[in-house]
Amino acid sequence: MVNVAQQRNIRANGLDFVIDVQGPADGEPLLLIMGLGMQLTAWPEELVADLVQRGYRVIRMDNRDIGHSQHLDHLGVPSLLRAGLRHALRLPVKSPYSLATMAEDAVAVLDALDVSSAHVCGASMGGMIAQHMAARYPRRVRSLTLVMTTSGARQLPQPKPAVRRALLSRPKGRDLASLVAHYQHFFHLIGSPGYRPEPAQMRERLEASLRRSYHPAGTARQILAIAADGDRSALLGRIRAPVHVIHGQDDPLVPVAAAHDLVRKIAHASVDLIDGMGHDLPLPLMPRLAAGIDRNARRAVG
Numbered sequence: 001m002v003n004v005a006q007q008r009n010i011r012a013n014g015l016d017f018v019i020d021v022q023g024p025a026d027g028e029p030l031l032l033i034m035g036l037g038m039q040l041t042a043w044p045e046e047l048v049a050d051l052v053q054r055g056y057r058v059i060r061m062d063n064r065d066i067g068h069s070q071h072l073d074h075l076g077v078p079s080l081l082r083a084g085l086r087h088a089l090r091l092p093v094k095s096p097y098s099l100a101t102m103a104e105d106a107v108a109v110l111d112a113l114d115v116s117s118a119h120v121c122g123a124s125m126g127g128m129i130a131q132h133m134a135a136r137y138p139r140r141v142r143s144l145t146l147v148m149t150t151s152g153a154r155q156l157p158q159p160k161p162a163v164r165r166a167l168l169s170r171p172k173g174r175d176l177a178s179l180v181a182h183y184q185h186f187f188h189l190i191g192s193p194g195y196r197p198e199p200a201q202m203r204e205r206l207e208a209s210l211r212r213s214y215h216p217a218g219t220a221r222q223i224l225a226i227a228a229d230g231d232r233s234a235l236l237g238r239i240r241a242p243v244h245v246i247h248g249q250d251d252p253l254v255p256v257a258a259a260h261d262l263v264r265k266i267a268h269a270s271v272d273l274i275d276g277m278g279h280d281l282p283l284p285l286m287p288r289l290a291a292g293i294d295r296n297a298r299r300a301v302g
Contacts, residue, residue, distance in 0.1 A: 009068075012108035013101075018068035019109060020060040022048055027057035028142075028297065029115045033106055033133075034060070035124030035149075036226065037219030039067035041209060043123075046283055050290035056297075059118070061109055063102060063126075065218030072096065077217045078224050080168055087227045090154070095224035099125075102225065103132035107140055119297045120241075121145040124254065124279065125226055128152065134243075135235040143300040144239065145293045147246045148279050150258035151265060152231045157255040163190055167253075170216075179214065180206045187280060190253045194276015195284055236265040243269040244296035246289060248277025270296065 007020040020040055023030075030051060032043050040060035051058050062069035075096035083093050106129060110118055119142045122130030127149025134141040150156060159167070166189050171182035183206050184199075191197075197205075243266045247259035256273060263269045272292050277285060 010109065010112045012112045013105045015064055015105065016070040017064070017105070017109060018062045019113075021057065021113070023052040023057040024055060025057065027052075027055045029059060029110070029113075029118035030056040030293070030297070031059045031061075031106060031110065031118045031120045033120065033122040033126035033129050034063065035122075035126045036222050037066060037216075038124075039209060039213060041067075041212060042281070044281055044283060044286055047281070047286040047290055050286060051293065054290065054294050056119070056294075059109070059113065059115075061106070062213075063129075063222070064097070064105055065221055066215060067213045071215055071218055072221065073217055075221060078220050080220055080223060083224055083227055084168070093224060093227040095228035096221050097225055099129050099225050099229045100132045100136065102129045103136060106130075106133055107137050110140060116140070117142050119143045119145075119293070119300070121147065121293050122149060123147040123281070124149055125222065128226065128229065128232065131232050131235055131239070134241050135232075135238040138238070138240050141241045143242045143244075143297045145244045145246065145296050146262060147281075147289070148248060148251055148254055148277075149262075150254050151233050151236060151261055152226075152229060153233050153261055154231060156261055157257050159254070160252045163252050166190075176207065176210060179210050183210075190251075190279040192248060192276055192278040192280055192282045192285075193250050195282030197282070233265055236262070237267075239266055242296050242299035244292050245269055245271040246292055247271070247273055248279065249273050249275050250277060251279045253279040 040062050048058050065072050117140050120130050127146040134144045166186050171178045245259050245262050263271045
């Protein structure tokens with residue numbers, strides 16, 4: 001088998017996307033969908049390398065409005081305070097685009113790559129998009145792994161108050177040092193208490209990400225898409241692919257009750273609840289995540 005590694009621009013669903021493809025050209029396609037405001041580079045290279053070693057053709061993408069994919073600034077910058085108030089009062093929230101549309105993006109990326117179906121793994125908001133993808137396009141999803149995500153059911157525990165405040169806070173400045181300090185605090189707040197990265201390593205990764213792209217307006221529009229999407233419980237019964245749920249026992253942003261809820265609502269879903277894991281992807285856990293993704297994928301072909 002020939003190992004193929006490429007990062008390039010493609011046109012999909014009427015927008016320009018940047019994707020990264022690694023692994024054997026004849027490997028089982030595996031699409032990774034990242035979460036709120038996060039770029040494709042947030043999927044650790046260690047995880048990608050492990051999956052490639054297992055024979056997968058790993059596809060990462062910058063979601064719309066983030067990273068090097070097309071930014072949609074013509075749609076305006078939303079008022080998150082107003083949207084948050086409407087959401088708290090259980091009033092409809094309008095968003096410039098929807099998570100269902102972002103699932104269409106993912107399917108269109110597969111089309112652009114001539115991939116008829118793929119294993120799909122989504123993290124956080126990416127898991128919400130992946131739920132839409134698996135329910136609305138069942139023939140395109142061979143297996144589904146949902147990492148630190150939720151059905152959006154209203155009765156589920158919400159993020160801790162300090163996390164909510166941090167999510168809506170702004171950096172003190174626009175210079176690189178201020179941005180790094182802001183995000184270092186935020187990721188420490190939501191991160192894994194049992195798997196703290198070295199501060200220097202965290203700073204290095206944040207600096208690389210911020211130099212690649214910084215687009216808070218896109219993140220704000222994605223927040224609205226999440227708020228507008230509401231409860232996906234009705235979609236979950238339509239999922240036919242094998243499902244594996246991975247979640248941290250110590251997640252302060254999406255509490256672990258969300259994982260139990262997903263397993264109750266998705267037939268034959270397996271689950272891996274990890275002590276000490278918060279709302280991030282700690283490098284020591286990447287072999288465990290890769291093994292879970294692989295094991296679930298084999299349920300689809302076994």
